[in-house]
Amino acid sequence: MGGLQKKKYERGSATNYITRNKARKKLQLSLADFRRLCILKGIYPHEPKHKKKVNKGSTAPRTFYLLKDIRFLLHEPIVRKFREYKVFVRKLRKAYGKAEWTAVERLRDNKPGYKLDHIIKERYPTFIDALRDIDDALSMCFLFSTFARTGKCHVQTITLCRRLTVEWMNYVVTSRSLRKVFISIKGIYYQAEVLGQLITWLVPYQFAHDHPTDVDYRVMATFTEMYTTLFGFINFRLYQTLNLVYPPKLDSKAESELKAEHEEDYAMDSESYLEKLSALSASLARVVATAEEEEENQLDQFPADGEDLENMEAREKEQKEQEAQNRLFEGLKFFLNREVPRESLAFILRCFGAEVSWDKSLCIGGTYNVTDETITHQIVDRPDIDKQYINRYYIQPQWVFDSVNAKMRLPVEDYFLGVTLPPHLSPFVEEKDGDYVPPEKLKLMALQRGEKHEEEEDDDDDDDDEEYNDEVDDEDLTEEKNLKKMEDQRSQGKQTLAVKVTPGKVKPWETGSVGNKVRLEKEEKAEEKRLAIMMMKKKEKYLYDKIMFGKKRTTREANKLAAKRKAHEDTSKAEKKQKKAKKQ
C-alpha cells in the first residue's frame, strides 16, 4: 500500500518521555549537576503508563522524565552557572597544582555563585503555594541547625539555618500560631497554623549527630540550599504581615532589659544577638509601634440562615476555642530547670502567652531567678528536688505538651515530681469509628467536655458495645450450629431408631417479645444481604471483598490493641492486689 511506512516508537507515549541519561546528554550536564538541577527546579521522574512502549520495547528498568520537563530545563540560566563553576574548579585546581597562590586567591575572590530567587518565584508563583510546601524545608533547616560546625557542610549553611529557624520560631511565638506538639522518640513534632495552612515540622533532640556514612550529604546540601532561600523569603513575608522588622530585632524595651551586666564578657555583640533572639524570651520590634492592645478580629456578622448560619456558628465557636487556646498559659510564670529542653519548652510556653525564665548559666535571656516568688510553675525533669518553694507547682515537662494538645490546663497532680506519667498521646491521630481509641484519649475527651472523669464506667460501656457487636455477628452462626446439631441428633436418632422426646427449650425470640422481633428482622436483613452479595458482579464483588477485608483488618487490629490493653490492666491490677496483700 502507499504512504510511508510507520516507524515504531516515533509517536505516542514514546515521544513524551525521555530517559535520564538522554536528558542528561541533552542538557550537557554531569549526573551530579543534573541531579542538582532537578532538585532545585523540582523536576521528578514520571512513571509511564505503558513502560515497555516508552522504553522502545525493552523491559530494562529505566528512569523516565517528561520530555516537556527537560525542555523546560533547557533554558534555565542556572545551567550556565553550573558550567562556570566547573570551569572555576578547574582553574583553581590548576592554580593549586602550580602553587600560584595569588591566582588561587584571585580565583577564590571571583568564585561564581548563583541565586535561586527566580527559581523560587517560578516554582511557587503565589505565597500560599510556598507556604504549603514548607514542611520539609522546616524539618531540614532544624536538622541542619543542629549540626556541628565541622565537617559535613559549610558553616555558613549551618548558621543560616539556625538564623532562619530562630526567625521562624520568633514568628510563631509572635503570631501565636502553634497548635499541636508531640514528643516522639524521633524528636519533637510541632504543628502550627499559618495563614490557614497547617505546617508540621520535626525537631531532633539536642544531641550530637552520629553521621551515617551511607547518606549523600551533597543531596541534602542541595536541598538545604533551596530550602534556605525559600524559607528566607517566606520569613520575610511573614514578618511583613505582622509588621515586624526583618531581620528581626528585639524590642527596644526588651533589649535594655536583657542587657546583662557582664554582657561584654559573654560574646561579641553580633554573635550574642542571635542567641538573644533564640532565647525567645523577649518580644520583637515592630515596624510601626502599635499599642500593646491585641486587635480582636471579630468575625463580621452576616445575615445568614439555615446551613450558613450553622456554619457560621461553628466557625465562631472554633475561633473562640482558638483564642482560648492561645491564652492557655497567659498569666502563668514558668521557670525551667536546667535539665529540661529549654528551647522547645520556652518556645511552646511563649507561644501560649506564658512568661518563661531559666537559670542564668543555662542561656542568655533569662528574665528572673528561681527565687522569684511569683513563679507559678517550675518544670523539673528529675525524681526529686531539694529546695522546694511552697507557692509553686513542680511539674514534669509532659504537662506542658499534654495541656497544649488538650487545649486546656490539665490537672497538675498527674505530673508531679516522681509520679509515673500518664501516656503521652499523639495529637495527630483522629480516630474514625471502628478504630481503636486508647482509654486515656476517652478520658481526655470526657474532660474536655467538662465531665468528671469516671474511668470505670467509661471503660465498661466500651466493652459492652464491643461485645454487643460481636454477639450480633455471631448470632447467625450459632443458630445454624443449633440447627445442625438438631439435624445430627435427628439423623442419628433415625439410624438408631431410638426415638426420644426431650423437653425443647423455647428460644427466647420465638416467644414474641419485642427484642426478639428486632432480632428476627436483623437476621432477615443479614440473609437478604448475603443473597444480594451472591448476585454481585465479579468486579464489584472483588472491590467489595477488598473493602470488607480492609475493614476487618482494622477491627482486628483494634481488637488486638484492646486485648493487649486489657491484659496489661489485669496484670497491673493483680500486682496492685499482691502489693496490698503484702502490706496487710
Added chain:
Amino acid sequence: MRLWNELSYFTCWISHQARLCTPPTRLCTPPTRLCTPPTRPGPALYSTHQARPCSVLHPPGQALLCTPPTRPGPALYSTHQARPYSVLHPPGQALLCTPPTRPGPTLYSTHQARPYSVLHPPGQALLCTPPTRPGPVLHPPGPVLHPPGQALYSTHQALYSTHQARPCSVLHPPGKALYSTHQARLCTPPTMPGSVLHPSGKALYSTHLTVPGLIQPICFSTRLLTRFSLSPSFLSQDIRNTVGNIPMEWYQDYPHIGYNLDGKKIFKPIRNKDELDEFLDKMENPDYWRTVHDKTTASDIRLSDEQVDLVHRLQKGQFGDVNFNEYEPSVDFFTNEVMIHPVTNRPQDKRSFIPSLIEKEKVSKLVHAIKMGWIKPRKPKETTPQYYDLWAKEDPNAILGRHKMHVPAPKMRLPGHEESYNPPPEYLLTEEERMAWEQQDAEDRKLPFLPQKHSCLRAVPAFSRFIHERFERCLDLYLCPRQRKMRVNVNPEDLIPKLPKPKDLQPFPTTMSLVYIGHSSLVRSISASPTGQWLVSGSDDCTVRFWEVNTGRCMKTLEVGGAVKSVAWNPNPAVCLVAVCFESTVLLLNPGLGDRLVVSSTDQLITSYEPPEEDKEQAVTWALSEGPEHDNGHRLTLTHPKAVKQVVWHGKGDYLASVMPDNSSNLQVLIHQVSKRRTQNPFRKNKGLVQCVSFHPLRPYFFVATQRYVRVYNLIKQELTKKLMTNCKWISSMAIHPGGDNLICGSYDCRLAWFDLDLSTKPYKMLRHHKKALRGVAYHKHYPLFASGADDGSVIICHGMVYNDLLQNPLIVPVKVLKGHQITHDLGVLDVTFHPTQPWVFSSGADATIRLFT
C-alpha cells in the same frame, strides 16, 4: 681561520644537535635490515631497487655536489623519480642548482624534480636533501657536518624494508676524504666489486654498489654514482656528467654521454670496450680489481691505495679516518650536578642597591590615592543572602500550565500514638512481636521503628536514624515518580445490588419439612409423579424406592440388578410408568401406585402392542417382563449395548431418551417410542461426550449437552438449530424452563449458566452461588423458581421470573439457601427436583437421604 671554523662548526652542531644523537642507533640497524638482499640475486631484485646516492662535493674544502641516484632497467621508470640535486659551490659563493635533465620524453610523466640547494659558508658545504620523498621506502638523508677532523655523516633515517642503496658520503677537510658508503653493501666485501676512485689521492667517489648475485652484466653494473673531485688539479679536467641518475643506455645512440658543468657535451671515447677487451683487461691488468668504470663519463677509474684502504675499513665497519678515535671521552659543556658556587662571580650591579625612582613614583601615587580616598579596599563579599518580598506582585499569569500539572509531593505521615516517647502500654510490642519485627526485612516492617517507653523526657535518647529518614525523604522528593491516583471512595453497601426482597417473591421453599430415609447408599436420582403424590428415587444400593410425598413413607422398594443411575416418572398423568436405568438396562416400571384405572390402563397400553410385520434391526432389544418380575412391576426391559447414564421422558410421555456416554462412537443418545417399541439413533456423528439430554416441553426440539456446549436440534427438520456456549468447563446437568425459551446449565466448576434462547447463544447470566460443583438443577413447572444442588450440601432456590414481554429480560433473584444434606465422600446434593404443583423442592444427597423443603 681556525677560530672561524670552530665557530661555524659550533653553530652547526647546535642546530643539528638533535639529529646527531640519532645516527648511532640508526646505523646499527642496516645489517639486520639488509639480510635479505643476498638471497635475491636475480633481476627481480631490481624491481624495487632505488639507488639513492647522495654525494657531496667538496672542492678544496668548499664544493658539494649531490647527484641523483640512477636507476637501472627501463621497466622501472613508470614511477621513476629522478631527483638530481646538485649544488655547486665554486670557491666564491656561486650556487648552481642544475635542473634535472630529462631525455626520455615518455617515461618521465611522473618525474618530479626537486632540487634543494643549500649554500654553506665558505669552507663548509652542507647539503640538505629534501625531507619529503614520494617513494614509500626512502628517507631523506640528512647530511650533518661534523667538526673538523671528524667525519660528517649524512644521517639517513632510513627505512630498510626494501633494498635501498644509501651511500653516505662524508667529507673530511684538509685533504682527507671520508666515505661513509652504503654499509649494507659493505658488509659483504668479497662479492662486491665496488670500486672507489681516488684520483690523485684527492678525489673521492662514493660508489653505489649493487649486490652481484649472478655474474650478469646488468647485475654487475657497478655504477659510479657520484664523483667527488677534490683536488684543484683534478678540477681543471673535471668531467662531471650532469645528466643525473638515469640509465646511460639512453645515450647509446649519441656521440656524447652527457654534459659537464659548463653545459658542454661530454663525448664518449672513440671506441668502447667490448667483451674481449674486458677479458683481456681482466687477465692482463693487475689493477683491474681496483678499477671502476664510470658510466656517466665512460671512463675507467683506478682507485688509489688510500681509497682501497678506506673501502676496506668501511667494509669492516670502521671509521673512514684512520686517526679518528671513536672512544674519546665525551666532555659535557654543563655538568648535571648542582654546584655550590655560582657560575659567574660577577659583583652585583649598583642599581640593585638603589631604590627605583619609577617604582617610588608609582607607590607615592597609590599612597596619595589611598589618602584621598580614591582607592578603597575591596569590599568583603556578601555571604549572607538578601531576602525581600518575593511575592510582592503576585501575578496570576505566572501560574502556568506546569503548575497545574504539578503534583505536589505528599506530606510525611503524621506520627501515631506508637511513636510517642511514653505511649500507652498496648502500643508497645510484646516479646514475640519484637522478635518478628527484628527478623523482618526493613521494607516489610509495618513500623519503621520500635516503639519505646521512657519514664521521663530526660531519658529519651537521640534517634539514630534521624538523618537517614530525612535523607530518604529527600530521595523521595527528587527520585520518586509522582502520580495522582484516584482513590475509590465507595460505600461498600452501595456496591450491593438492589434486589427485590425475597419476602415479596414468595412462595418458595424455606424450611426442611421431611426427610425420606431408607436408602443405604447415595441417592443419585429422584423424580416426582405428575400428580405430586409420589416420589421415586434410585440409589447406589441397587434399589428403587417409591415414597409417598406427604408422609415420607416408603411405599415400595424394588431391587434392580445394579446401581441406579437415573429414574424418571412419566410426565403423562394418564400413564403410570417409571423409567429406571442401571448399567446397560433401561427398565420401565409400573409401580402400581395411585389410581387403579390409570395403573390398569398403563398395563393395557403395554400389552396392546402389536409387533409390526417386518422386523427391523434395532439398537436395543425390547423385552416384556413376565412372571415374578411382572408382579414386581417390571414391564419392559430395554437392553442397551452400553451403560446408560440418564433417561428422560418427553412431555407427552410416549418418547423416552437414554444417554450412553461414550466419547468414541455416535451411538450415545437413543430415542425410544414406548407405544411402538421402536428405537432410533438420531445422530450420525459424534460431537463429544454427551452429558445429558432433554426434550423441549412444547416444540419438537431436543437438547444435547456435551462437555462444554449445549446443542439444540430440531427433530422434525433433523438439523442443528443452535449451539449454546456455556463458558463452563464441564456441564453436569441441564434443565429447561417450562416456557421453553430459557435454559439453565449446572457445571462442575461451580457455575450455573442461564441462557435466554431468544437472546443469544452465550449465557444471559452466570451465577456463581455455590462453592462447589453443581450436580443438579431444576425448574419448577408453574412457579418462577429454579433450584440448584451442589457438592457443598446446599440447595439454592432462585426466583427466576420469565416475562411474556420479549423486551424484558428474565429477573433472577436468589431467595433461599437451603442446607440440610450432610457431605459424605465430598459429595453433597446429587439431584434436585420440584414438586409438580406445590412450591416444594426435593433433594437427594450423598448421605442416603431425600429431603423435602417446603
